[in-house]
Amino acid sequence: MEPFTSHHHSQYNNHNLHMNNNNNNNGFYHSDLGGRGGIGIGGGGGMDIPTNVNARYHRSSLRESQESLSSEREEREEQRIGVIWALLAAYLPEDVRSIEKFFVQHVEYTLARGRGNLNMSGAYHALAMSVRDRLVERWKDTQLFFKEKGVKRVAYLSMEYLIGRSLQNSIVNLGLEDNFSQAMRNLGYVLEDLYDEEQDAGLGNSGLGRLAACFLDSLATNDYPAWGYGIRYKYGMFSQKIINHCQMEDVDNWLSHGNPWEVERLDIMYPVHFYGTCKPTSKDGSHVIWEPKEKILAVAYDTPIPGYSTYNTLNMRLWSAKSSKEFDLSQFNSGNFYKSIEDREYSEQITAVLYPSDDTPNGKFERIENALLNWLFDLK
Helix, strand or coil: CCCCCHHHHHHHHHHHHHHHHHHHHCCCEEEEECCEEEEECCCCCCCCCCHHHHHHHHHHHHHHHHHHHHHHHHHHHHHHHHHHHHHHHCCCCCCHHHHHHHHHHHHHHHCCCCHHHCCHHHHHHHHHHHHHHHHHHHHHHHHHHHHHHCCCCEEEECCCCCCCCHHHHHHHHHCCHHHHHHHHHHCCCCHHHHHCCCCCCCCCCCHHHHHHHHHHHHHHHCCCCEEEEEECCCEEEEEEEEECCEEEEEEECCCCCCCCCCEEEEEEEEEEEECCEEEECCCCCCCEEEECCEEEEEEEEEEEEECCCCCCEEEEEEEEEEECCCCCHHHHHCCCHHHHCHHHHHHHHCCCECCCCCCCHHHHHHHHHHHHHHHHHHHC
């Protein structure tokens, strides 16, 4: 049945008018006696029915018809929406032809490229997105399962996660390395070459970071409910170069080409305050209130961590510092261009590098802020 619209409403009124005309031909007539209309029987005399009663009857019938049609429309809409969401109950197909199809779709729609301008870096990103789609399915269902069961979750906090490269690890854990290898070969790529296109995540540089990454892998593989928490460092530790036969350390800009594995959660953002003063609120000074001097925003970035040969996929949430005052227009208009972005640069440097040098007082303060942000973000 079609939804009840204004078109049907006009048809309904025309139908009533037509019936009234037919009734007039059969001896029914409208009268107006003393300002009160009525319907007489037999062409004259008879009993007059007030117009307001007739109108109330028609309004009641119209209301019931509208309510019935509205209820049917809502029911059909719920069924339609239910069918759409039911599509999420099925996972993406894992056969070779489907993998090829999704890879090409990401090349066209995610990267906005074609076969003629697709380099190896672009092919890696398209492949990573194809793999991430399958991780997100399991990731979403895992979190929903934990929520429905009301289970307690392990919260693992670490200053660093040396997770390495995610592409090969994810494909192997999904049990799809043979299918992805064949699909890439059919499209003219070697899977191992695409593995080499990925940069190591610059989130750690020691045994502590590797241990934390292994903990998350083990928790996921053994079907434990857990989340990992840490900091999303902008620069890694460190890019190695050999100059004049000597090892030189350079910045590891591991995010220069983006990170296809993370999901930026701009809807999950918390304020964190620093410094300031404590002012008494009572005469004897027994009660004080803290008035912070600086405010920094913590933005969440989520990365799925798949277990081996299981649907259990955990979450690693990393926090990035963002300024609460992005840009000072008055300073910019005054010609103080560097001053206009000073707050932003100060805030973002806190999560710029793991373990900043503590040879200077500023370096010591930055290390403290670095550690405090990690714990404060995670407590949120």
